[in-house]
Amino acid sequence: MTTRTSADPSAQALYEAMSGLAGPLSSGEGAAPDFAAAPRAAAGEEKSVLILGAGVGGLTAAYELGRLGYRCTVLEPQTRTGGRNRTARKGDKLYELDGEGNSPVLTHTCAFDKGLYLNLGPGRIPYHHRRVLKYCTDLGVALEPYIMETTANVVHRAGHTPPGRPWRNRRIANDTRGHLAALLSATLTESDEFTGLLRDLLRKFGDLDEEGEYHGSTRSGYAEPLEVQEFPRPAPPLALADLVTSEFWKHRFYQPVDYLWQATMFQPVGGMDKIVHALTERVTSEYDVTVELKAEVTSVDLTGDGVSVTYRSGGQELTASADYCVSNIPLPVLKQLTLTGFSTEFRNAVEAVGFAPTCKVGWQANRRFWENDHNQIYGGISWTDHPITQFWYPSNDYFSKTGTLTGAYNFGDHAEEMGKLAPGDRLRLARDGAAQLHREFLEKTTVPQDLGVTIAWHKVPHQLGGWADWDPADPAHQVAYKQLLQPEGDGRFYVVGDQASPLPGWQEGAMMSAQYVAAQILGLLPRTAPETVQVPDATFLTQGL
């Protein structure tokens, strides 16, 4: 059941048998159904599939089913494909639901200079998200490194780092390492060989002196600029007491250590939506796949032979039917539809989980001040306890004149509160937060107010949130998630998307889910859910870091 990109699968298998490498070394390796084992639909016997929603999950399902000869129609309510995979460029219109959560309202239009862009949804691809990387390779989507962390990034903590004088990542990270290593070293009283080795490890780990004490390290930077006559001396260390009382580790400082954000990450050159553009182009040009935009589904009926779907398009109410239906509609949207012929268990499952609120803010900057001699920041994220939470620097077009910055990416209450603000007020709030990291945000010629964009995903029509907020501790979620892994209506109706995957909020999850469902439709996997099902943990994304 495992596909490999290796040029020589038999050599690869031999290698693993020889080396035992199939074990821990291959952890996290992507496994995908073996679609090569599925027969193409015979001519004249082709099966039809209605795919609801042209997000990454829907498009991937169209790709996998389409290339095996299934006739697919994708119904997408928006004027673009991609769903939350969205990249803002000049002229792009941003809509949100009004205060009552009813009508979509045009809130603003992106006014970036031509050639600039900012990813409003997913922004990075881990090296172990093999499906995303494989589709990019197959589709010819060029990738470049996404820099998650540079030690030049900064941290602002109210009451600890004065506004405009944040701490550098390298000082926090390495002075903390040094202090912790020294504390532990001081507790080692044995004189056996193991303890000797442990002391040596701690010296290297924390850059301690021969006595096992920490007095600062050039890992944290130099005390002053280098000159020919001066060998680098370490900057004076941040005191352990200052570090600890600042509680810098709250608000995500160690997020880049987690597997999902470890180097080497990637991003598509030119914007994340290159993936959905390439997927859309491939399925519509090479397979029997039609994508209907501005087609808003209102009801799904399983009481007939196949699946019947009603949708609004061009002011009309239309009906389409097919052998199978794959729903990439976010669960909070799906539960608002008229669902006929569905089980109570399925209806309960759809209603069980909410989607997480999350906001982003983007800025065009007219000079890349963060890359100057003073800041020296090339990519990565600065962290703050301000409601903006995090501040991303671009991992593309380094050393050019202008660029875009992600000026907020927040969760939970911060996102709820920010989402209640009108876009102009969100930008003002985000500017305040950014100015605590970079005083250049006080200059509106450098970062013009009218070149900001903002999105509150929980208010975006047809989305209603960032990702399914699965919580393994919630018994209702345990029932619901398992239910969603099996089709309704005798194998006719399927749910896809990162919402039905162990990776909520990640494109890899959407693709994994689409492959799983395609394999169920193709008969490569059983149409019942696996016996043991773990509930995804989305709380990890927002609170666990």
Next chain:
Amino acid sequence: MTTRTSADPSAQALYEAMSGLAGPLSSGEGAAPDFAAAPRAAAGEEKSVLILGAGVGGLTAAYELGRLGYRCTVLEPQTRTGGRNRTARKGDKLYELDGEGNSPVLTHTCAFDKGLYLNLGPGRIPYHHRRVLKYCTDLGVALEPYIMETTANVVHRAGHTPPGRPWRNRRIANDTRGHLAALLSATLTESDEFTGLLRDLLRKFGDLDEEGEYHGSTRSGYAEPLEVQEFPRPAPPLALADLVTSEFWKHRFYQPVDYLWQATMFQPVGGMDKIVHALTERVTSEYDVTVELKAEVTSVDLTGDGVSVTYRSGGQELTASADYCVSNIPLPVLKQLTLTGFSTEFRNAVEAVGFAPTCKVGWQANRRFWENDHNQIYGGISWTDHPITQFWYPSNDYFSKTGTLTGAYNFGDHAEEMGKLAPGDRLRLARDGAAQLHREFLEKTTVPQDLGVTIAWHKVPHQLGGWADWDPADPAHQVAYKQLLQPEGDGRFYVVGDQASPLPGWQEGAMMSAQYVAAQILGLLPRTAPETVQVPDATFLTQGL
């Protein structure tokens, strides 16, 4: 004395005054002499400079003096500029001195496919090496990220990690963090607020459980590939005893933590020699600078009015003279020349320091097996206690068909021993070391023997080593280094290069030294050495990591 790239220097100064950011945040910021304050040489009064050696230091001196109207002649014994900044491509010939260290012998010719290349000398640029980055920007040299470390990299330790089953970086790094944090947490018996915070920090730092214990973390990878029904479980942790007794931290595992190798690093797109090509092109096309290749200096005479240099070129012995002479000749080569009119102090200084032995090996691979689903390695370095020491993966052309690997980069005894071998034997040794990391090295169709290149820098004519092996603990070095920071012969003869900088082995050091000497010649800096001079620490490069 500080130059800034900021578009608006006054706003920058104001910002720093407001924010106090000029302090620790700007640590490591490059400072360069203010060449704008130097008057251009008046017409008809132009001064002449002989620059010996077209390495990075010599070319930078030609750039800074040339653009102020000084007439420069660069004498370079080789058929190319760049010195140790060298990128191997198809057809490049590699010469080394014969067994007696006398005659240069053609050892082999690079046979990489067209379009492939490998940096044989410097391979990366730290974000705080502001001079290199500024020259690249000024010269239009495109840069891309150099990935120093990915957590998919591996470590091989004889007797601890079986051949072909190395440990992943992410497991070593994060299981060690976890165990150390748990050890320290267990020693905390106080119940005050500070200790409570410290415990919380340790939980985040080491990914400990609520009891402060470490039982593994997804930071180290997943136990098995993800499926829709399975939320990621951590791989079982490496035991502390296994980690400690493996002594993994020896042989450079924590090198990427050091300031010099912290993210975000860069490399020129297309090869490091793009820098010297751009420098050579700029100085010869825009300034009054001539570069004479195959011009081997044999003597320098300071007894006349200016400086007189004798050199061999085209079978002839020629003499050139000028007002100033800037020597970029490596000290071990310089001491072999006939030096007339030099002080004893200077001669002693030239002889005081040796150059470090260092070897590199490069491979062309006919498929990028390291990027496949099994290995998932994109850039970074794997470490081994085999004599090859380290193994680099390319930070360019990801997801393409073929690529080049740095199959050895070693120091000290390993480099001495490897340098004694004939190139074919070096490649065989390097293949053995690589096969312990990647069994694909057992397949000569994947990594053909005749597509390997190797260089022992200490045997390369006109170089004789990797860098000046300065040791601050050596009293002779303290005298010598200071001596080299001031000119000989009444301000007529100067030494440049990373050998006369606090950054031996780094292009930033060569450029810093060239700027320092140019400023001395221009009268912007005194021609005496600074009163207090720190000796560079090159031992750090080889033993301190």
